[in-house]
Amino acid sequence: MVRNPQRRAALADAAIEVLAREGARGLTFRAVDAEAGVPAGTASNYFADRDALFVQVGDRVYERLQPDSAAVAETLKGARDRERVTELMYELTDRVSAYRSGFLALVELRLESTRRPGLRTVLTRAISADVDANVTAHRASGLPGDDTAVVLLYLALNWLIMERLTLPDVFPEPRIHDLVAELVERVLPPDAP
Template sequence: MVRQNVARRAALVDAAIEVLAREGARGLTFRAVDAQAEVPTGTASNYFSSRDDLFTQVGGRIYERLRPDPATIAASLSGPRDRERVSELMHELVDRVSAFRSGYLALLELRLEATRRSDLRAVLTERIRADVDANVGHHLASGLPGDETTVVLLYLAMNWLIVERLTLPGVFGEEEIHTLVTTAVERLLPADQ
């Protein structure tokens, strides 16, 4: 019974991600989530105490789904520790995050909604700060070139490139995106590092 409830909650949160990405924060209602999840009306309201709770659950779930799988993490620790490897990792990151389009768009909606909801802002601030810190820690521990500032600048550059790719795909073509990722790494990590 508990396993089914956990699975149903996850399905509802996944449905909420799709609604949020498609309809925005104003469109994220319990009824819309029920319809997206194809469950009886009223189901979502039995699982979430409020829209704020739903927003918070969506934020956490997006990060669960964006997290690289163990094979990707292991692969990041293999091979040479040089600028080219960092470039490969940034390409993998941009492609992996872009592949979960609805999740990233929902995250952008959550960020906008966080400007109006202090509880959501606190949750997202804590979660995103932890993500940045984890990325910095992983990078430094891996022996890859670059310092904390390099990782943060790459984080910022890759995030905005993903925003462009997902929201206005006509701004930069795929070949140009590839070139921009490589160039960002080359400019932030001189060849002698």
């Protein structure tokens, strides 16, 4: 297996684009090579088989959906109240939605993980770690809400982003932030600790 981490990442990024556009059936080595603009056969030099490609894409897409350290540091600035939680949920919804192909690829990966145990393991580990990290960061932040509130926001915002990216006419764009604000208000009532 070839050991060029930049090329491997570029191929995984190309695979994300193919997966988002073509679905799991369209994710072939040939399609990845074409998307990456590399010679035919390059992807097969980096990934032993399609299972390995799916696993690597699962790792890469989740890595790219994570906020950068500056965004995380921003969460520690300002008031520690419900309004700040709402601002953070706006930022999260907009940031994840902006990486449309990544989110759509992750949906495809989730479906494919029902048929590929190795991919299921990767996604379970990544998503569990992300939820745990969000709960831990929330506890340390001093923001209102308990662990269950964090999980409820995670679940609801993921589906809202899904609707935003796949069926945008269900909840037109002007309603997105209103729905986020209403969600935070209902999950974190005014007297939430």
